Amino acid sequence: MIKPLLKGLGLTLRTFFTRPVTMQYPEEKMVMYPRFRGLHELTRDKEGKIICVACELCAAVCPANCIRVEPAEGPTHQRFPKVYEIDLLRCIFCGFCQEACPYEAIILRENYETANYTRKDLLYDRDKLFHAYQK
Amino acid sequence: MVTLTIDGIQVTVPPGTMILEAAAKAGIKIPTLCNSKRLIPFGACRVCVVQQKGRRGLMPACFNPVRNGMEILTNTPDIIKARKIQLQLILISHPLDCPVCDAGGQCELQNLVYEYGVSENSFKGEKANLATDHVSPFIERNLNRCILCGMCVRICDEVVGANEISFLNRGFKMKIGTDFDRPMNCEFCGQCVSVCPVGALNDRMFLHKARPWDMKETQTICGYCGVGCTLTVGTKNGRILRVRGDESRGVNQGTLCVKGRFGWEYVHSPERLTSPLIKKDGSFVKATWEEAIGLVVKRLKEIKSEKGGSAIAGLCSPRLTNEELYSYQKLMRGVLGTNHIDHAGGYSYAAPLALRESLGYAASTNSINEIRKADVIIALRSDLSETHPVIKSEGVLAVKRRKAKLIVVNSRNIYLNKFSAFNLLVKPGSEVALINGMMQAILQEGLAKEEFVSSRTEGIEALKQSLKNYSPEKVEALTGVSRASFVEAARLFAKAVGGVILISTGQASEKKDRDLALAASNLTLLTGQIGKENAGIFILGEKNNSQGALDMGLTPGWLPGYANLGNPSERERFEKSWKLSIPEQEGMGALSILQAAEEGKIAGLYIAGENPLVAYPDSSRTKKALAAVDFLVVQDCFLSETASLAQVVLPAASFVEKDGTFTNADRRVQQVRPGLYPPGQARPDLWIFQQLSKSLGYKLNDPSAKAVMDEIKNLVPLYGGIDYARLDNPLGLQWPCSSADHPGTPFLYEKDFPAGKGKFIPVEFEEGPAETESPWFLITGPTMVHSGSLSLMSPGLTRLQGESYVQVHPEDARKLGLEDNQKVILRSKQGQITVKTLVSWNAAPGLLFVPCHFGQVGGNCLTGRDLTITKVQLEKV
């Protein structure tokens, strides 16, 4: 009976002198691995314009069915997303959309701090996703 | 029959079948990029290659016919390799910009590249770099994606007959284009778009709107003309995004005209009525359905009790469904107690009723798809490319594929003459004399089908007697057509294996409709061109349900199913079933109603879907009549010219927002299916009729359209076997269909005529009024781009043709010193309009044409109610 007790205390003693793993969030923040799949960003080209051409492949592949894309014709007859919406409440952060996109127009990046107060706040529209990582 | 094996599966097919079709029958799919069942095989793409056992090399399956005992392999490694190479060759110049290409998701090339796993290309070359055409209406051309399959070129030639596009240049520089690469200026039927296997030709209205998998597609029937084309309506988020034709459905087999394919925008017009309106102090205020219906019911009840049911009248549009039309006449006759009901101005149905007199049924005798198999086709006063473009395609198919002879009888040099063997340019209104002259020639040359005449017809003696007056010399003088040509045309028709006569009718047709139809019927009876396949007479109604309106008893004198109102036992049959009483005396037709209204005898007028102010002749008198009515109710999708005169306006649903059936010009009952909800408070006409009736204290029928059809089929023997379960097929059902196991009737009178024999009813040609001081003959009629006044609410169509015009022959223009696009004033007894000229060889000397669509500047301001030939004066502004 005493044996397991000592064993447990031993473990406590050992870890007592190692560095703690708990982070003091939010004062301290974890740095994510580069391939972490957090909040999406709609990327931009060299001129800062949205790259997405509203091909709807991401929406088609999304297993959670949470992407809505509505294409439209721009002034130079180009195809652009009039509506691009991700319902983060339903998103399972699988990254399939990123994989499907032929232009790397959508990527999942490091931000995991997406908690919010209302459901509506978690419905990310085109502009929100476009500016998601802009300081 | 030929038997062969394909991949080990044995199939038996008729001789002349291509290997491709035989494989399809065996359930084996061979890829194709340049084949369509609407087109003659061409052999441009070579991805359909197959191998015959025991033979070296590969051969295309699409244009190699089957032979007995062949053993075909479709999937060997050699074949796959050959197909891959073909695809790689295509991809040398192909941009593969699928993400921005509207074909993505339904592109044949994309599918094949994926299926065959073509991921790299050892052939190197430049990518195509041609400018995209953003200018042409309705069609976007991105020729970089073109794979030169030639299907667009071929369909425009073989089926449409417009020859607008063709191959330009040679070799690597080859492309598809118009002459001198100008923007397209054609019929804009969009057939080329529909066959293009890739994203080179696109529907401009669908450009960058959605992916095919986003859309819900609904099969329904076109709401414009009487051909009754099947439309596949693609909707997303409650809006139509695209309309296309489906090769495997309907009489049109994928072919549509500009109105059907691109004319749907009115459905989403911001001017659609979305709530009932009641006029207070001269202007409309929005009301609820309870208020509006309450007011209508109160006023109609008052009128009925004060002045009797005969002070109430109704005009209904043949655009409504059969179920709605039936319920409307039940409401008017039974509940409101008036027989004063009519449709389409009462003009459009003289021709079918004439056929009923002579043959037995008030409709076309044969099926539309038989026209393409006829040998001789007479287009009798029918400007088919304008009125029924898809029927024109049937004619083009007959002429181009079967070397059929087309005989055009018209007073204008219509476009159809591009395909005609004879252009019989008659003096306006003298078509009957010409047909009589043809019959006389047939009799004289002994070409009449004696056996048919003696065994199946009666009255030949009277006909012979009356035809004596129509010697070739006299007919030449009456019609202005040279003797040689119409006699030759008559010979051709008499000798044809299948001879077809096409007559288009409509509100703009002259009052000669009855005579014309009888003359045509005499001619077919005399030559035995009736009661068999690929022959007969076609009466082509102007509106989508012109035939149904007649079948459903929307006329003053006929109850549904052509039951005679004057016959007490017939009337009783309906009264018993409805538990209502129908007034005995025959009602008034549309023009008499307006006449009576002018005289103050009509106190209540209920107009459903009609726009008499624009569509009926003599607009100024119509306006006076409508203003004289105490209580005018108009039910429409729009606040039309007529509706703005009403006291109460009820918002109705459009054809894509309701269910029901339409009956087309070949007696085909087809199902209309809703793809959208009506906007705002708008409701299907059926719902409105039922609510009105309920408030008047009578339950009209069970709410669904299906239940109404069940009621119809019990009362109308012609529709006896028609129910919704049976209608759920790609081709509908053609009446007479008397019982649940009757297969429908593709062509009439095969064994006998309903009255035993077909009757010859001689018709005499009456010359028009004597020459007046007005020198110009005026003809009014529809144009290809528009249908009634409804299509004017579609911006795309009005961009193509937005204003009225007067068509003048170049010779006349030169004499008068008129230029194209010059303003002129036309003046007739009825009124005057100011329009621009359109100098065109399609007119005829001495004759002006004004379209009938454009309200205040349309032809109907000039024509008189009796629709005898109108003469006008022309002045330069």
Ligand code: SF4
């Ligand atoms: S993000 Fe990429 S895959 Fe999604 S619509 Fe835009 S371009 Fe297409």
Ligand code: SF4
């Ligand atoms: S035509 Fe087909 S293969 Fe070519 S870009 Fe468009 S979708 Fe892709």
Ligand code: SF4
């Ligand atoms: S729209 Fe019709 S007429 Fe015009 S090019 Fe295409 S197929 Fe020919």
Ligand code: SF4
């Ligand atoms: S435009 Fe389309 S239909 Fe015409 S040749 Fe090119 S790929 Fe074929």
Ligand code: SF4
């Ligand atoms: S308007 Fe007539 S011809 Fe044109 S698509 Fe509609 S039904 Fe067919």
Ligand code: FES
């Ligand atoms: S389909 Fe046979 S060659 Fe194109």
